[in-house]
Amino acid sequence: MSERRVVKIVTGQPTSDGAGVRLRRVIGTQDLDHLDPFLLLDEFKSDRPDDYLAGFPDHPHRGFETVTYMLAGSMRHQDHVGNRGELIAGSVQWMTAGRGIIHSEMPQQKDGLMWGFQLWVNLPARDKMTAPRYQDVPPEKVPTVALADGASARVLVGEAGGVSGPVNGVATQPLYLDVTLAPHGRLSHGLPTGHSAFAYVYDGRARFGPLEDSTEVAAGQLAVLGDGELVNVATGDGTARFLLLAARPLREPIARYGPFVMNTREEILQAVQDYQRGTLLG
Numbered sequence: 001m002s003e004r005r006v007v008k009i010v011t012g013q014p015t016s017d018g019a020g021v022r023l024r025r026v027i028g029t030q031d032l033d034h035l036d037p038f039l040l041l042d043e044f045k046s047d048r049p050d051d052y053l054a055g056f057p058d059h060p061h062r063g064f065e066t067v068t069y070m071l072a073g074s075m076r077h078q079d080h081v082g083n084r085g086e087l088i089a090g091s092v093q094w095m096t097a098g099r100g101i102i103h104s105e106m107p108q109q110k111d112g113l114m115w116g117f118q119l120w121v122n123l124p125a126r127d128k129m130t131a132p133r134y135q136d137v138p139p140e141k142v143p144t145v146a147l148a149d150g151a152s153a154r155v156l157v158g159e160a161g162g163v164s165g166p167v168n169g170v171a172t173q174p175l176y177l178d179v180t181l182a183p184h185g186r187l188s189h190g191l192p193t194g195h196s197a198f199a200y201v202y203d204g205r206a207r208f209g210p211l212e213d214s215t216e217v218a219a220g221q222l223a224v225l226g227d228g229e230l231v232n233v234a235t236g237d238g239t240a241r242f243l244l245l246a247a248r249p250l251r252e253p254i255a256r257y258g259p260f261v262m263n264t265r266e267e268i269l270q271a272v273q274d275y276q277r278g279t280l281l282g
Protein backbone atom coordinates (compact mmCIF):
# COMPACT_ATOMS: atom_id res chain seq x y z
CA MET A 1 0.00 0.00 0.00
CA SER A 2 1.45 3.37 -0.96
CA GLU A 3 1.55 5.91 1.83
CA ARG A 4 0.82 9.58 1.41
CA ARG A 5 3.57 11.97 2.46
CA VAL A 6 3.33 15.59 3.51
CA VAL A 7 4.27 17.60 0.43
CA LYS A 8 3.60 21.07 1.81
CA ILE A 9 2.82 22.76 5.11
CA VAL A 10 0.97 26.03 5.32
CA THR A 11 0.19 28.12 8.38
CA GLY A 12 -3.14 29.88 8.68
CA GLN A 13 -3.01 33.65 8.27
CA PRO A 14 -4.95 36.08 10.45
CA THR A 15 -7.54 38.02 8.45
CA SER A 16 -11.12 39.22 8.77
CA ASP A 17 -14.24 38.62 6.71
CA GLY A 18 -17.97 39.27 6.84
CA ALA A 19 -18.61 42.44 8.85
CA GLY A 20 -15.22 42.15 10.52
CA VAL A 21 -15.10 38.65 11.99
CA ARG A 22 -11.51 37.82 12.88
CA LEU A 23 -10.41 34.46 11.59
CA ARG A 24 -7.50 32.42 10.37
CA ARG A 25 -7.43 31.67 6.62
CA VAL A 26 -5.68 28.44 5.71
CA ILE A 27 -6.75 27.77 2.11
CA GLY A 28 -7.36 30.72 -0.18
CA THR A 29 -4.11 32.56 0.57
CA GLN A 30 -0.94 33.34 -1.36
CA ASP A 31 0.65 30.25 0.19
CA LEU A 32 -2.18 27.96 -0.88
CA ASP A 33 -4.59 29.54 -3.34
CA HIS A 34 -6.63 26.35 -3.60
CA LEU A 35 -6.28 22.59 -3.43
CA ASP A 36 -8.64 21.40 -6.16
CA PRO A 37 -11.58 21.13 -5.40
CA PHE A 38 -11.06 22.93 -2.05
CA LEU A 39 -11.18 26.70 -2.56
CA LEU A 40 -11.06 28.07 0.97
CA LEU A 41 -10.68 27.00 4.58
CA ASP A 42 -11.20 29.41 7.48
CA GLU A 43 -10.93 28.68 11.19
CA PHE A 44 -12.74 31.11 13.47
CA LYS A 45 -11.92 30.78 17.15
CA SER A 46 -12.35 33.46 19.74
CA ASP A 47 -13.83 34.06 23.17
CA ARG A 48 -13.77 37.83 22.63
CA PRO A 49 -17.23 38.93 21.39
CA ASP A 50 -15.68 41.86 19.48
CA ASP A 51 -14.01 39.31 17.20
CA TYR A 52 -17.24 37.70 16.04
CA LEU A 53 -20.37 39.66 17.05
CA ALA A 54 -20.63 41.50 13.71
CA GLY A 55 -21.13 38.13 12.01
CA PHE A 56 -21.63 37.57 8.30
CA PRO A 57 -24.55 39.76 7.16
CA ASP A 58 -26.30 39.23 3.80
CA HIS A 59 -23.95 38.18 1.02
CA PRO A 60 -24.32 36.12 -2.16
CA HIS A 61 -22.69 32.92 -3.44
CA ARG A 62 -22.75 31.21 -6.81
CA GLY A 63 -20.97 28.22 -8.30
CA PHE A 64 -19.72 26.19 -5.33
CA GLU A 65 -20.55 24.73 -1.91
CA THR A 66 -19.96 26.22 1.54
CA VAL A 67 -19.53 23.93 4.53
CA THR A 68 -19.78 25.22 8.09
CA TYR A 69 -18.71 22.97 10.95
CA MET A 70 -19.06 24.24 14.50
CA LEU A 71 -17.02 23.13 17.52
CA ALA A 72 -18.39 25.71 19.97
CA GLY A 73 -20.92 28.52 19.98
CA SER A 74 -23.98 29.10 17.85
CA MET A 75 -24.94 31.00 14.72
CA ARG A 76 -28.20 31.44 12.90
CA HIS A 77 -28.25 30.84 9.18
CA GLN A 78 -30.90 32.53 7.07
CA ASP A 79 -31.35 33.06 3.34
CA HIS A 80 -33.47 35.31 1.12
CA VAL A 81 -36.07 32.67 0.31
CA GLY A 82 -36.81 31.73 3.91
CA ASN A 83 -34.47 28.83 4.61
CA ARG A 84 -33.18 29.00 8.15
CA GLY A 85 -30.99 26.85 10.33
CA GLU A 86 -29.23 26.87 13.68
CA LEU A 87 -25.53 26.15 13.57
CA ILE A 88 -24.62 24.85 17.02
CA ALA A 89 -21.64 23.02 18.50
CA GLY A 90 -21.09 19.74 16.69
CA SER A 91 -23.41 20.52 13.79
CA VAL A 92 -22.52 20.80 10.14
CA GLN A 93 -24.19 22.68 7.33
CA TRP A 94 -23.38 21.64 3.80
CA MET A 95 -24.80 24.29 1.50
CA THR A 96 -24.74 23.84 -2.25
CA ALA A 97 -25.08 27.41 -3.48
CA GLY A 98 -25.51 26.36 -7.11
CA ARG A 99 -26.93 29.19 -9.26
CA GLY A 100 -27.28 31.48 -6.31
CA ILE A 101 -28.16 32.18 -2.70
CA ILE A 102 -28.04 35.32 -0.59
CA HIS A 103 -27.60 34.48 3.05
CA SER A 104 -26.38 35.59 6.45
CA GLU A 105 -24.72 33.81 9.34
CA MET A 106 -25.10 35.72 12.60
CA PRO A 107 -23.88 34.81 16.10
CA GLN A 108 -26.61 33.84 18.55
CA GLN A 109 -24.47 34.52 21.61
CA LYS A 110 -23.24 37.68 23.29
CA ASP A 111 -20.17 36.12 24.87
CA GLY A 112 -18.33 32.82 25.23
CA LEU A 113 -16.27 30.79 22.81
CA MET A 114 -17.10 30.72 19.11
CA TRP A 115 -15.10 28.07 17.27
CA GLY A 116 -15.60 26.50 13.91
CA PHE A 117 -14.58 26.13 10.31
CA GLN A 118 -15.82 27.23 6.94
CA LEU A 119 -14.77 25.28 3.90
CA TRP A 120 -15.53 26.05 0.25
CA VAL A 121 -15.74 23.13 -2.15
CA ASN A 122 -15.95 23.73 -5.88
CA LEU A 123 -18.74 22.40 -8.08
CA PRO A 124 -18.12 20.84 -11.49
CA ALA A 125 -19.02 23.09 -14.44
CA ARG A 126 -22.17 21.07 -15.14
CA ASP A 127 -23.49 21.68 -11.59
CA LYS A 128 -22.59 25.33 -11.07
CA MET A 129 -26.09 26.56 -11.96
CA THR A 130 -27.95 23.80 -10.13
CA ALA A 131 -30.72 24.64 -7.65
CA PRO A 132 -29.47 25.51 -4.15
CA ARG A 133 -29.55 22.68 -1.62
CA TYR A 134 -29.11 22.65 2.15
CA GLN A 135 -28.01 19.76 4.31
CA ASP A 136 -28.36 20.94 7.91
CA VAL A 137 -27.12 18.20 10.19
CA PRO A 138 -27.62 18.44 13.97
CA PRO A 139 -24.83 17.17 16.26
CA GLU A 140 -26.58 13.91 17.13
CA LYS A 141 -26.77 12.93 13.45
CA VAL A 142 -22.98 13.06 13.03
CA PRO A 143 -21.69 9.60 13.97
CA THR A 144 -18.56 9.13 16.06
CA VAL A 145 -16.60 6.01 15.23
CA ALA A 146 -13.81 4.45 17.28
CA LEU A 147 -10.86 3.61 15.09
CA ALA A 148 -7.80 1.61 16.10
CA ASP A 149 -5.13 2.61 18.63
CA GLY A 150 -6.61 5.63 20.39
CA ALA A 151 -8.23 7.23 17.38
CA SER A 152 -11.84 8.29 17.01
CA ALA A 153 -13.51 10.34 14.34
CA ARG A 154 -16.71 12.24 13.77
CA VAL A 155 -17.75 11.39 10.23
CA LEU A 156 -19.32 14.40 8.48
CA VAL A 157 -19.20 13.06 4.96
CA GLY A 158 -17.61 9.98 3.44
CA GLU A 159 -16.80 6.78 5.30
CA ALA A 160 -14.56 5.72 8.18
CA GLY A 161 -14.50 2.50 10.17
CA GLY A 162 -17.49 1.17 8.23
CA VAL A 163 -19.64 4.18 9.14
CA SER A 164 -20.93 6.73 6.62
CA GLY A 165 -21.48 10.39 7.36
CA PRO A 166 -24.90 12.07 7.02
CA VAL A 167 -24.02 14.45 4.17
CA ASN A 168 -24.69 12.91 0.78
CA GLY A 169 -24.89 13.49 -2.94
CA VAL A 170 -21.80 15.71 -3.24
CA ALA A 171 -20.26 15.70 -6.73
CA THR A 172 -16.63 15.61 -5.60
CA GLN A 173 -17.15 12.53 -3.35
CA PRO A 174 -15.57 14.19 -0.32
CA LEU A 175 -14.35 12.73 2.94
CA TYR A 176 -14.55 15.07 5.94
CA LEU A 177 -13.46 13.65 9.30
CA ASP A 178 -12.91 15.38 12.63
CA VAL A 179 -10.30 13.14 14.23
CA THR A 180 -9.16 12.90 17.84
CA LEU A 181 -5.95 10.94 18.37
CA ALA A 182 -4.99 10.12 21.97
CA PRO A 183 -1.39 10.39 23.22
CA HIS A 184 0.84 7.73 21.62
CA GLY A 185 -1.97 6.93 19.24
CA ARG A 186 -1.76 5.70 15.69
CA LEU A 187 -4.15 6.03 12.81
CA SER A 188 -3.91 4.52 9.36
CA HIS A 189 -6.68 5.71 7.09
CA GLY A 190 -7.33 4.83 3.46
CA LEU A 191 -7.91 7.70 1.04
CA PRO A 192 -8.95 7.21 -2.59
CA THR A 193 -5.93 7.34 -4.88
CA GLY A 194 -5.96 10.45 -7.03
CA HIS A 195 -8.10 12.47 -4.63
CA SER A 196 -6.68 15.69 -3.22
CA ALA A 197 -6.18 15.43 0.54
CA PHE A 198 -5.11 17.52 3.49
CA ALA A 199 -5.05 17.49 7.27
CA TYR A 200 -5.60 20.62 9.34
CA VAL A 201 -4.48 20.33 12.96
CA TYR A 202 -6.54 22.55 15.28
CA ASP A 203 -5.38 21.28 18.65
CA GLY A 204 -2.09 19.70 19.73
CA ARG A 205 0.31 18.21 17.20
CA ALA A 206 0.80 14.99 15.26
CA ARG A 207 3.16 13.41 12.75
CA PHE A 208 1.81 12.60 9.29
CA GLY A 209 3.30 10.25 6.70
CA PRO A 210 5.39 7.06 6.70
CA LEU A 211 7.17 6.29 9.98
CA GLU A 212 10.62 6.77 8.46
CA ASP A 213 9.66 10.02 6.73
CA SER A 214 6.94 11.68 8.80
CA THR A 215 6.38 15.39 9.25
CA GLU A 216 5.24 17.07 12.45
CA VAL A 217 2.21 19.32 12.05
CA ALA A 218 1.15 21.65 14.88
CA ALA A 219 -2.12 23.41 15.66
CA GLY A 220 -2.83 26.12 13.09
CA GLN A 221 -0.99 24.28 10.33
CA LEU A 222 -2.33 22.45 7.32
CA ALA A 223 -0.48 19.56 5.70
CA VAL A 224 -1.08 18.94 2.00
CA LEU A 225 -0.84 15.19 1.43
CA GLY A 226 0.76 13.78 -1.71
CA ASP A 227 -0.94 10.94 -3.57
CA GLY A 228 -1.21 7.39 -2.24
CA GLU A 229 -3.65 4.86 -0.87
CA LEU A 230 -3.49 5.73 2.82
CA VAL A 231 -2.18 8.16 5.36
CA ASN A 232 -0.51 7.31 8.66
CA VAL A 233 -0.77 9.62 11.65
CA ALA A 234 0.94 9.30 15.03
CA THR A 235 0.90 11.35 18.22
CA GLY A 236 3.53 11.82 20.94
CA ASP A 237 2.78 12.74 24.55
CA GLY A 238 -0.28 14.87 23.80
CA THR A 239 -3.69 14.49 22.19
CA ALA A 240 -4.11 15.82 18.66
CA ARG A 241 -7.33 16.97 17.02
CA PHE A 242 -7.43 17.55 13.30
CA LEU A 243 -9.66 17.68 10.26
CA LEU A 244 -8.88 15.09 7.58
CA LEU A 245 -10.30 15.85 4.16
CA ALA A 246 -10.12 14.39 0.69
CA ALA A 247 -12.08 14.91 -2.53
CA ARG A 248 -11.95 14.32 -6.25
CA PRO A 249 -10.15 17.13 -8.08
CA LEU A 250 -12.17 18.72 -10.90
CA ARG A 251 -9.27 19.87 -13.10
CA GLU A 252 -11.41 22.63 -14.62
CA PRO A 253 -10.52 26.30 -15.04
CA ILE A 254 -11.30 28.45 -11.99
CA ALA A 255 -12.55 32.02 -12.36
CA ARG A 256 -12.97 33.52 -8.91
CA TYR A 257 -14.25 36.87 -7.75
CA GLY A 258 -15.23 37.32 -4.11
CA PRO A 259 -18.26 35.12 -3.39
CA PHE A 260 -18.56 33.81 -6.97
CA VAL A 261 -16.55 30.89 -8.34
CA MET A 262 -17.14 29.99 -11.99
CA ASN A 263 -15.09 28.64 -14.93
CA THR A 264 -14.75 31.75 -17.08
CA ARG A 265 -14.50 35.50 -16.70
CA GLU A 266 -17.72 35.91 -18.68
CA GLU A 267 -19.58 33.74 -16.17
CA ILE A 268 -18.22 35.89 -13.33
CA LEU A 269 -19.39 39.09 -15.04
CA GLN A 270 -22.80 37.45 -15.51
CA ALA A 271 -22.93 36.56 -11.80
CA VAL A 272 -22.07 40.11 -10.74
CA GLN A 273 -24.68 41.49 -13.16
CA ASP A 274 -27.33 39.00 -11.96
CA TYR A 275 -26.61 39.98 -8.35
CA GLN A 276 -26.83 43.70 -9.11
CA ARG A 277 -30.07 43.26 -11.05
CA GLY A 278 -31.58 41.03 -8.38
CA THR A 279 -31.78 38.01 -10.67
CA LEU A 280 -29.07 35.91 -9.03
CA LEU A 281 -31.67 33.46 -7.75
CA GLY A 282 -33.33 33.13 -11.18
Ligand code: CO
Residues within 6 Å of the ligand: 056, 059, 061, 066, 103
Ligand atom coordinates in the same frame (compact mmCIF):
# COMPACT_ATOMS: atom_id res chain seq x y z
CO1 CO B 1 -21.61 32.69 2.95
